[in-house]
Amino acid sequence: xxxxxxxxxxxSDNEERSNRNPIFFVLFxxxxxxxxxxxxxxxxxISRKREYLADASAVLLTRYPxxxxxxxxxxxxxxxxxxxxxxxxAHLFIDNPFKKKNASWFVNLFSTHPPIEERIxxxxxx
Numbered sequence: 620x621x622x623x624x625x626x627x628x629x630x631s632d633n634e635e636r637s638n639r640n641p642i643f644f645v646l647f648x649x650x651x652x653x654x655x656x657x658x659x660x661x662x663x664x665i666s667r668k669r670e671y672l673a674d675a676s677a678v679l680l681t682r683y684p685x686x687x688x689x690x691x692x693x694x695x696x697x698x699x700x701x702x703x704x705x706x707x708x709a710h711l712f713i714d715n716p717f718k719k720k721n722a723s724w725f726v727n728l729f730s731t732h733p734p735i736e737e738r739i740x741x742x743x744x745x
């Protein structure tokens with residue numbers, strides 16, 4: 620809507636057209652591209668924080684953090700990655716079904732769950 624409005628309300632005289640700064644339009648396009656990416660990163664960060672909260676709630680409920688640590692270690696030590704997994708259903712798994720270890724910080728920005736090693740470390744500190 621904003622781009623259409625800018626296009627149709629360009630002004631009729633040349634002086635008004637020359638006063639327009641094209642940098643504003645470029646910055647607007649950059650913001651238009653970056654906003655959904657930033658929103659996705661925030662959404663995924665909230666999802667990871669909720670996983671930590673779920674772990675803490677499980678510890679409060681069971682009063683047995685070692686049990687959750689052992690369960691997460693079993694998930695982490697599974698030697699065989701799944702053979703047939705669609706990327707569209709990967710977010711439904713507790714652990715990454717593609718088993719790419721040592722992911723970079725950039726890859727972790729776009730993950731829905733925190734690394735299991737990090738979850739185990741936090742649970743052991745409880």
